[in-house]
Amino acid sequence: MTSPLGVAIVGCGTISHQYLSNLTTFPDVRVVACADLDPDRAREVASRYGVPVATTPERAMAHPDVELVVNLTIPSAHAEVAMAAVGAGRHVYNEKPFTLDRESGAELTRAAEAAGVRLGSAPDTFLGAGLQTAARLVAEGAIGTPLTALTLLQTPGPEAWHHSPEFLFQRGAGPLFDMGPYYLTALVTLFGPAGRVAAMARRAREERIIGSGPRAGTRFAVEVPTHTAALLEFAAGQAATMMFTFDSPLHRAGFVEITGTEATMEVPDPNTFGGQVRLRRAGGDEWIALPTPGTTAGRGLGVLDMAQAIRAGRPHRATGELGLHVLDTMLTIAESAERAEFLKVGSTCPRPDPLPEGWDPVKGDG
Missing domain, CATH: 3.40.50.720 (NAD(P)-binding Rossmann-like Domain)
Structure with a gap:
């Protein structure tokens, strides 16, 4: 610079x-x-x-x-x-x-x-320590040949805490378009581009109610699906099962699991920059926590x-x-x-290059 x-x-x-x-x-x-x-x-x-x-x-x-x-x-x-x-x-x-x-x-x-x-x-977020570590491990063969992925995003929806949540239930949002980019970007970083998909979607309610802030109690219309489940096949042959929902009383976000021929990897929440990477090898009974070097600057x-x-x-x-x-x-x-x-899927893209190990956002170029 x-x-x-x-x-x-x-x-x-x-x-x-x-x-x-x-x-x-x-x-x-x-x-x-x-x-x-x-x-x-x-x-x-x-x-x-x-x-x-x-x-x-x-x-x-x-x-x-x-x-x-x-x-x-x-x-x-x-x-x-x-x-x-x-x-x-x-x-x-x-x-x-x-x-x-x-x-x-x-x-x-x-x-x-x-x-x-x-x-x-x-x-x-894929530039953070957690996903960079996971991408390096997959590229190095730590899980063998990558085969499948499972991701889950389950929440009751953001209207309980967001003071102006209407846009999150309009075109361009909903759980798929609001949170999907984190999970899909993580999988493209690990597997490469998507090839084809199959999906189903539902909308649980026609209206929602703002739950906090100065407009609490205000009703607003829901314009998009609030539950989407998808099967993806990637261009390189891997498969993924993904769920995105604002209709669940159970809050379970950030679940990403990658399975290969030799091991299963627990990947950090793709909406964060850090987190723990854990590995469970074929035939093993224990999850092994691995170091996650890199930046968590945000x-x-x-x-x-x-x-x-x-x-x-x-x-x-x-x-x-x-x-x-x-x-x-x-x-x-x-x-x-x-x-x-x-x-x-009509488009494609290259997998992003990994950041150099030790890259520091304050000190130097990558």
Whole structure:
């Protein structure tokens, strides 16, 4: 890095605090501006994290020191905001999902290519110590030939604790699109791209009730399935069984288990950056906990890796291509549930390169 990469945060909602608490500490990144449609919120967040400029999204994208826009808007605005940033000649890192549909994702990809700018996409949890350790172990043959995966995400839904949960039950969200990116990105990191899927989906209730905050008791409509079960076959031949539900009184999140010919691996929660990796070898009676070297710095690692890659002229890891493939896989799951048949996933992507062992977000390039 010759100088820190200038970054603008667009969208100063809840998730922005997780990003800013990290990005403002990484020496290879300089947060230049916080932007939001609500000017008071932009000023409040900028002041809290010592960011010099609080402004509108358009002005943030035009700021001469901004090279990368971190798009933390709601899912329905991801494509529009990203296209505006690309049009302003800025690199873009989108929160998940990459966009809401294949067409806008492909259009965004073409526009970025024409403009000569890069696209990145959350989640970047696969860059944390837990999933990086799991990926290295699978690549090294620690479980033999990888065969299957089982993932579970079961919760009663976020309306009990979220003060404004409506968007989580609208197009672009629900348990599949809200939480699916973490689990699918983890499996693509371990197995490579998905090949075909079969799924079923249900919606338990037509309305939900906000359970906390100033609007507690408010009813709102549920527009998307709140339970999705999927079978995936990956291009390299592995199979996965996945469940995503907001309809369970039992809270069980972060369950990812990978089975190979020689062992079964318990993988950390893909919505975290750390966690424990455990191995149970064929014929063994005990789980063995393994060291998990690497960073647990949290959200923003994908932005940092992208910034370092831009300066170094190398590929970054949390790419738009990966985000678009995960989106395409989720859309294919949803379509399979509607049509009650196996469907092929039309896109592909390379498996992300592992981070170098010992990579430190404060000290050096990966």
